[in-house]
Amino acid sequence: MKQGTTYEVAEVAKLLGIHRNTVRRWLKEGLGAIDDRRPLLIHGSALKAFLAKRRESRRHTCRPGEFYCFRCRVPRAPWGATADVSFRNEKVARLAALCASCGTPMHRTVRRADLPALGALIDLHTLAPERMNGCSDPNANRAFEEV
The missing domain is CATH 1.10.238 (Recoverin; domain 1)
Incomplete structure (x- = not known):
């Protein structure tokens, strides 16, 4: 335009x-x-x-320790003041939490350098790596093959 x-x-x-x-x-x-x-x-x-x-x-600006809830349409604190952390790369982390009001899953991307400051506001839990990553392909069903 x-x-x-x-x-x-x-x-x-x-x-x-x-x-x-x-x-x-x-x-x-x-x-x-x-x-x-x-x-x-x-x-x-x-x-x-x-x-x-x-x-x-x-626009809604989220303060540190808040996530934007798409159902409530406002920034909200996470339920139980806890969030799960997964690391995208060496500089970026992804936080996931539930809305304290409606229980909707909320997500937020933050810099890894900001995690210590966020840790003072909310309880951060690191997620375990997914179990199925790096596994070999499953074998075909061999029940019908002749031995």
């Missing part, structure tokens, strides 16, 4: 991969059209500013 270009409702919908009615709803919610005449034209800079404001209003 270009800031100096004007777009019709259908062009915005096609550009963003959404339905035209969504763009019309945005116009009712505060997206500014150039004027009231048909076809409705939307300036690129107004569209960009509207989308940035909308994105920022939906």
Whole structure:
């Protein structure tokens, strides 16, 4: 999307991969059209500013020791103040916990350098490696072969 270009409702919908009615709803919610005449034209800079404001209003910053719960739609503390840790690589760890309010699984990616500070806030448990990794392929059923 270009800031100096004007777009019709259908062009915005096609550009963003959404339905035209969504763009019309945005116009009712505060997206500014150039004027009231048909076809409705939307300036690129107004569209960009509207989308940035909308994105920022939906952002939730999690404090240390909190996870974002997708069911509650707010940052929540983990149930029992515990989380499981699995290591992705030498710099990144993945935390998994349950929401204290609704029990939904929550996940958070953190730097491994931040784990000691998080350990002071919540109880971190390292997950055991998966048992099936590195196993050979299972043998075919040989019960029907003649010996």
